[in-house]
Amino acid sequence: xxxxxxxxxxxxxxxPGGLILANILALVVPLLIAVAYLTLMERKVLAAMSLRMGxxxxxxxxxxxxxxxxxKLIFKEPIIPSGANKILFIMAPCLTFILALIAWxxxxxxxxxxxxxxxxxxxxxxxxxxxxVYGIIVAGWSSNSRYAFLGALRSSAQMVSYEVSMGFxxxxxxxxxxxLNLSAIVEAQRTVWFALPLFPMFIIFFxxxxxxTNRHPFDLPEAEAELVxxxxxxxxxxxxxxxxxxxxxxxxxxxGMTTILFLGGWLPPIDVAPFNWLPGIFWFALKILLxxxxxxxxxxxxPRYRYDQxxxxxxKVFLPISLFWVVATAGFLVAFDLLPKGV
Amino acid sequence: MIIHALAFYLFAAIAVASGFxxxxxxxxVHSVLFLILAFFNAAxxxxxxxxxxxxxxxxIVYVGAVAVLFLFVVMMLDINFVELRQGFLQYLPIGxxxxxxxxxxxLLVLGGWASxxxxxxxxxxxxPPPEQVTNTHALGHVLYTKYVYLFQGSGLILLVxxxxxxxxxxRHRPGVRxxxxxxxxxxxxxxxxxxxxxxxxxxI
Numbered sequence: 001x002x003x004x005x006x007x008x009x010x011x012x013x014x015x016p017g018g019l020i021l022a023n024i025l026a027l028v029v030p031l032l033i034a035v036a037y038l039t040l041m042e043r044k045v046l047a048a049m050s051l052r053m054g055x056x057x058x059x060x061x062x063x064x065x066x067x068x069x070x071x072k073l074i075f076k077e078p079i080i081p082s083g084a085n086k087i088l089f090i091m092a093p094c095l096t097f098i099l100a101l102i103a104w105x106x107x108x109x110x111x112x113x114x115x116x117x118x119x120x121x122x123x124x125x126x127x128x129x130x131x132x133v134y135g136i137i138v139a140g141w142s143s144n145s146r147y148a149f150l151g152a153l154r155s156s157a158q159m160v161s162y163e164v165s166m167g168f169x170x171x172x173x174x175x176x177x178x179x180l181n182l183s184a185i186v187e188a189q190r191t192v193w194f195a196l197p198l199f200p201m202f203i204i205f206f207x208x209x210x211x212x213t214n215r216h217p218f219d220l221p222e223a224e225a226e227l228v229x230x231x232x233x234x235x236x237x238x239x240x241x242x243x244x245x246x247x248x249x250x251x252x253x254x255x256g257m258t259t260i261l262f263l264g265g266w267l268p269p270i271d272v273a274p275f276n277w278l279p280g281i282f283w284f285a286l287k288i289l290l291x292x293x294x295x296x297x298x299x300x301x302x303p304r305y306r307y308d309q310x311x312x313x314x315x316k317v318f319l320p321i322s323l324f325w326v327v328a329t330a331g332f333l334v335a336f337d338l339l340p341k342g343v
Numbered sequence: 344m345i346i347h348a349l350a351f352y353l354f355a356a357i358a359v360a361s362g363f364x365x366x367x368x369x370x371x372v373h374s375v376l377f378l379i380l381a382f383f384n385a386a387x388x389x390x391x392x393x394x395x396x397x398x399x400x401x402x403i404v405y406v407g408a409v410a411v412l413f414l415f416v417v418m419m420l421d422i423n424f425v426e427l428r429q430g431f432l433q434y435l436p437i438g439x440x441x442x443x444x445x446x447x448x449x450l451l452v453l454g455g456w457a458s459x460x461x462x463x464x465x466x467x468x469x470x471p472p473p474e475q476v477t478n479t480h481a482l483g484h485v486l487y488t489k490y491v492y493l494f495q496g497s498g499l500i501l502l503v504x505x506x507x508x509x510x511x512x513x514r515h516r517p518g519v520r521x522x523x524x525x526x527x528x529x530x531x532x533x534x535x536x537x538x539x540x541x542x543x544x545x546x547i
Binding site for chain 2 (some may be wrong): 013090118119120124125126127130131133134137138141149153156157159160163179180308309312
């Protein structure tokens with residue numbers, strides 16, 4: 001009797017649960033290492049662009065620098081301001097970090113390599129990325145500091161504004177695919193990547209991801225020259241590190257989203273012999289790396305937007321263009337009878 | 344499935360508890376955050392029912408957009424909520440009445456009591472079983488065929504509300520210097536720069 005109970009427990013819960021846990025670890029551990037090395041890559045690339053050396057002391061070529069940074073941050077004293085709302089103050093960085101990680105549950109890194117292949121993958125990603133604003137706004141409010149609060153207000157307005165045009169861009173892609181499943185979106189790009197037929201949308205989406213991740217030239221929420229780092233100003237030690245890591249994880253996530261929607265995910269650029277020998281994850285990582293390089297390149301090249309310019313770009317430029325493209329794409333697909341005959 | 348039931352009770356319990364905290368919390372910002380928690384658990388309940396599209400839309404629209412603006416406003420308001428609570432007993436009868444009406448309506452829906460029997464039967468359109476279509480497709484098929492006028496009508500109502508909000512807040516202030524990017528980019532060098540020959544010791 002007890003044997004069968006243990007058997008059902010083992011087969012129904014423990015073994016599948018362990019398998020899921022192993023899947024998650026297999027994704028999260030490389031992701032965290034990638035985040036750590038993204039910080040190093042950013043410093044190295046920025047240094048190269050301004051003819052400096054960048055970090056080169058810790059380890060060969062500065063390769064151990066991320067770990068030195070992590071150790072330094074862990075040993076610092078976590079300071080909680082006396083006027084702060086303690087629970088929310090500690091919760092905010094955790095929220096940012098958690099949201100940056102849980103979105104990866106639906107990202108297919110190669111054919112069939114996905115933790116949860118859900119029907120509404122795109123919507124899930126969009127929902128999680130729209131939640132990212134809470135980490136920032138809660139941090140800004142709970143710090144009980146003017147600079148932090150100003151940063152939080154700016155960031156919430158900015159992220160909500162750019163989500164609108166991002167939504168339209170996603171709708172355009174979905175019109176061409178006929179499914180909300182991320183693997184189906186990648187498979188639909190076997191003939192041609194959506195970056196080519198939907199090129200303007202690709203550009204709009206990429207710029208919107210810059211705004212969504214609070215990166216240059218849209219880094220007003222943490223403008224160091226006017227707001228002394230915005231919503232992060234009261235944070236120290238690991239709380240700060242969680243924000244920092246969450247932001248970089250978000251950058252990788254957004255690059256992954258752009259890759260899946262427009263650059264054909266794990267598919268090789270051309271489906272011929274030397275290219276399709278390589279595993280899908282290689283192409284996926286390569287495309288993400290390329291987009292991340294552009295992220296850093298933009299940081300090195302462009303000055304920060306003024307706040308009204310930012311709002312103008314989002315509402316008066318991107319929104320009309322993306323709305324027009326949704327209508328134009330739908331019209332084109334209907335007129336030439338190209339609508340995907342889905343399920 | 345035990346896990347299914349456990350997840351249901353977890354989501355339901357947190358949703359009810361956070362719903363209570365929305366009205367019980369002293370700090371309005373905490374209230375909004377509890378409201379977000381309640382939305383989130385409602386989305387979880389939708390997922391358990393197999394309505395993943397509705398769950399995601401709930402999170403995107405309510406948590407991702409509406410509640411952000413809500414939080415935005417509440418954070419900037421300077422309300423003394425202790426003062427507002429003074430009128431609690433005064434408003435108790437009408438609040439209790441509304442609560443009672445909502446409760447009765449819920450019970451009517453749950454009890455399946457049909458006041459107009461043919462309406463209930465015509466509302467049930469044959470929806471293919473979930474094994475054949477995803478619920479996004481099923482929802483689209485119903486929404487854009489049978490309920491297309493209602494759908495468009497609700498869209499128009501939202502549009503009117505949006506235009507109304509813009510009309511209420513739009514004001515043209517005189518003397519505001521706006522940036523006109525088209526003018527800036529079309530400006531030529533000979534319009535903007537004047538080259539002068541400056542004589543020594545003369546100045547311009």
